[in-house]
Amino acid sequence: MRQQPVLEKTVVNRIMAALRQFPGIVVRKRHGTAMGVAGDPDLYGSINGRHFEIEVKRPDDHSARLTPLQSQRLQEWRLHGKAIAGVAHSPEEALMILGLRQAEPLWTCAACMDYTWRGYDAPDRCPRCGHRHFNQEVGAC
Numbered sequence: 001m002r003q004q005p006v007l008e009k010t011v012v013n014r015i016m017a018a019l020r021q022f023p024g025i026v027v028r029k030r031h032g033t034a035m036g037v038a039g040d041p042d043l044y045g046s047i048n049g050r051h052f053e054i055e056v057k058r059p060d061d062h063s064a065r066l067t068p069l070q071s072q073r074l075q076e077w078r079l080h081g082k083a084i085a086g087v088a089h090s091p092e093e094a095l096m097i098l099g100l101r102q103a104e105p106l107w108t109c110a111a112c113m114d115y116t117w118r119g120y121d122a123p124d125r126c127p128r129c130g131h132r133h134f135n136q137e138v139g140a141c
Ligand SMILES: [Zn+2]
Pocket: 109, 110, 111, 112, 113, 114, 115, 126, 127, 128, 129, 130, 131
């Protein structure tokens, strides 16, 4: 585990770089300005003609939860806009949202139920509480 916190900006740039490797994708960063709609996701674009919206969050950051407004915006895009919309903490998750990569299992700490980890193997121990048992959910998001 890296000790230094990853900036959201860094995650945004990694995701954009990862998506640009694929044909049929245009991805743009949404800049938060007075012109924008509050709570709209950080990234938007098009994959093979389908609009997508991705809210980017830092990995393993307790405070980086979706605000109620942000989840409302994602719902709007998904339900009313028929867009692909999701939350990504990593390039891998962004690829999963867009269906470019198979979903890996999601592990949740069985003790604090607060720490989650996505990968084929469970983490050794929970960085939050030190517990060693993880519950697995497959294909959840
Ligand atoms: Zn825990």
